[in-house]
Amino acid sequence: MTSEELLKYDREHLWHPYTSIVNPLPVNVVESADGVRIRLTDGRELIDGMASWWSVIHGYNHPVLTKVLQDQAARLSHVMFGGLTHEPAVRLAKTLVDITPEGLELVFLSDSGSVSVEVAMNMAIQYHYAAGNPRKQRFLTVRSGYHGDTFHCMSVCDPVNGMHQIFSSILPQYYFADKPECAFTDSWDQDDISSFTKLIAQHHKEIAAVILEPIVQGAGGMRFYHPEYLRQARELCDQYDVLLIADEIATGFGRSGKLFACEHADVVPDIMCLGKALTGGYMTLAATIASKKVGATISAAAPHVFMHGPTFMGNPLACSVAQASLELLLESDYLTKIQVIEKSLQRGLAPCLALETVADVRILGAIGVVELKEPVNMERMQQAFVEKGVWVRPFGCLVYVMPPYCMSSEDLQTLSGAICSVLEEDSVR
Numbered sequence: 001m002t003s004e005e006l007l008k009y010d011r012e013h014l015w016h017p018y019t020s021i022v023n024p025l026p027v028n029v030v031e032s033a034d035g036v037r038i039r040l041t042d043g044r045e046l047i048d049g050m051a052s053w054w055s056v057i058h059g060y061n062h063p064v065l066t067k068v069l070q071d072q073a074a075r076l077s078h079v080m081f082g083g084l085t086h087e088p089a090v091r092l093a094k095t096l097v098d099i100t101p102e103g104l105e106l107v108f109l110s111d112s113g114s115v116s117v118e119v120a121m122n123m124a125i126q127y128h129y130a131a132g133n134p135r136k137q138r139f140l141t142v143r144s145g146y147h148g149d150t151f152h153c154m155s156v157c158d159p160v161n162g163m164h165q166i167f168s169s170i171l172p173q174y175y176f177a178d179k180p181e182c183a184f185t186d187s188w189d190q191d192d193i194s195s196f197t198k199l200i201a202q203h204h205k206e207i208a209a210v211i212l213e214p215i216v217q218g219a220g221g222m223r224f225y226h227p228e229y230l231r232q233a234r235e236l237c238d239q240y241d242v243l244l245i246a247d248e249i250a251t252g253f254g255r256s257g258k259l260f261a262c263e264h265a266d267v268v269p270d271i272m273c274l275g276k277a278l279t280g281g282y283m284t285l286a287a288t289i290a291s292k293k294v295g296a297t298i299s300a301a302a303p304h305v306f307m308h309g310p311t312f313m314g315n316p317l318a319c320s321v322a323q324a325s326l327e328l329l330l331e332s333d334y335l336t337k338i339q340v341i342e343k344s345l346q347r348g349l350a351p352c353l354a355l356e357t358v359a360d361v362r363i364l365g366a367i368g369v370v371e372l373k374e375p376v377n378m379e380r381m382q383q384a385f386v387e388k389g390v391w392v393r394p395f396g397c398l399v400y401v402m403p404p405y406c407m408s409s410e411d412l413q414t415l416s417g418a419i420c421s422v423l424e425e426d427s428v429r
């Protein structure tokens with residue numbers, strides 16, 4: 001197929017995320033990708049600012065990861081996980097138990113971030129059922145959150161800007177506290193958690209779990225909130241016999257400047273969800289990791305088993321590449337690399353603050369966000385970025401980047417420079 005034929009068929013037959021099927025936003029055809037560069041079929045190369053939605057932390061086509069995947073494919077690509085097990089799954093589970101906060105010990109492997117959140121929420125309900133509290137079936141979260149697009153997930157995404165409004169009449173109605181306003185670097189204001197405190201005090205008899213993205217609210221607004229919020233949320237969960245689910249799908253594996261964002265607040269959740277960067281962006285894989293207390297309680301009462309078993313649970317290809325990706329990460333000085341990216345983004349994006357159109361610039365770890373006063377024209381802006389040789393995909397009022405950790409200082413400068421100049425050009429239109 002020529003690129004033209006491919007684009008025509010794509011336009012007529014393929015759903016792309018969050019765009020019309022009859023009048024979709026334009027797409028670019030990728031021929032290959034290597035390191036931090038995405039190569040288009042017309043020969044252009046783009047420096048990747050998105051790490052393919054947080055996942056490609058080591059860059060594309062990493063020789064170690066590619067080799068591990070090829071070797072594993074030659075041995076065992078897939079086998080059902082019911083009644084069978086294999087070394088890639090066991091080794092990965094051991095690594096995850098070793099590196100996640102103390103107390104998280106039971107690993108449920110699934111296919112995607114959204115499924116791992118579904119699993120976590122089911123576990124929380126079944127835990128209370130087994131503990132003799134069957135009324136505890138609902139959830140408490142905060143506004144501006146995002147946890148995925150399947151049904152349980154949608155019910156805890158921000159009910160207004162969570163992109164799922166049309167389903168609101170059939171989604172279970174859960175409790176939403178005000179979004180945390182105290183930013184990561186602000187001084188703590190005790191009022192910030194008052195709406196959360198009130199809701200958990202009023203409704204704890206019906207609440208199975210609190211679900212939060214620790215410290216970084218991702219697709220719901222790219223906001224960085226105060227660690228004290230998370231710390232106090234943990235205490236309130238303990239006080240009211242409510243489980244805490246930490247959705248680390250976006251933040252896990254160093255992105256916020258700690259291996260897991262919960263570490264900013266020294267908090268151990270009862271259940272943690274991981275995905276995205278777990279395989280270094282090579283394959284889809286997610287994990288829901290629970291405490292022994294959760295597993296033992298679920299198993300103590302009928303039906304004595306956790307009722308979930310995805311076909312591709314524990315896929316050996318995904319597990320082996322995840323294990324190799326984690327080894328690469330842990331053997332590297334990733335926290336220093338992330339600090340270098342943080343400093344570079346701070347320096348590089350600061351000039352945006354001078355633009356009339358910009359409301360805020362914020363950086364945490366290897367995440368850089370420019371928030372605009374008005375929603376961007378996505379089509380025009382994405383094209384402008386491509387013309388400058390970078391891949392940045394804005395949404396709503398947000399232009400944001402989370403580069404692969406291996407990006408060089410020069411490429412980081414080019415990336416930030418392109419954002420500043422595209423926003424400057426756009427501000428005078």
Ligand SMILES: Cc1ncc(COP(=O)(O)O)c(C=O)c1O
Nearest residue numbers: 112113114146147148218249250
């Ligand atoms: C915090 C968070 N939770 C859950 C999800 C859903 O993950 P997936 O897209 O793999 O289903 C995402 C995806 O963006 C996310 O950022």
